[in-house]
Amino acid sequence: GEDVEQSLFLSVREGDSSVINCTYTDSSSTYLYWYKQEPGAGLQLLTYIFSNMDMKQDQRLTVLLNKKDKHLSLRIADTQTGDSAIYFCAEGSSASKIIFGSGTRLSIRP
């Protein structure tokens, strides 16, 4: 079945770039997503990329997609303390068929 995998933890120094990686299995997925969840809060859609794109940039966020290797990454430039959260990678062919990864907890050290 479909599976999305990502590492559980990432620690970066404030001001550095954070890179969160994800691999997925369903090659028929149309969309790849990154969601952010702050403690005790719901999910915030950060960005998504169509499966026929290689890259998408939105301010401090850069998403890279390697469809051949089924690898997705999220780069956060100039990481700030407010970026501390759990980041979920997800794939889907529609809003009712979204498969989430286990989430990567990003912590920022001074």
Add this chain to the structure above:
Amino acid sequence: DTEVTQTPKHLVMGMTNKKSLKCEQHMGHRAMYWYKQKAKKPPELMFVYSYEKLSINESVPSRFSPECPNSSLLNLHLHALQPEDSALYLCASSQEVEGNTEAFFGQGTRLTVV
């Protein structure tokens, strides 16, 4: 308005209680969803409503009963829950079930069953 509003934010209930979770959106979305999220786990889909009709039930126990009174509201009625049902319950909405897949999530209701 790009918000999905959930009430209450926190709920503690006994195993014999009946309670309801509420979700509201005013984005004109025709698809609404309930997800369950256990601690340190990703969200799991429970129910999907499309045009106010239940289209997906992911084999959820009958002690959870969804209801969609109109296109802006989604309820989740709870009865005879178990302590293992304690979780964050997330509501989401999107334009349609298929096609446009930007799903907006609410802040969730943190449910504790005692």
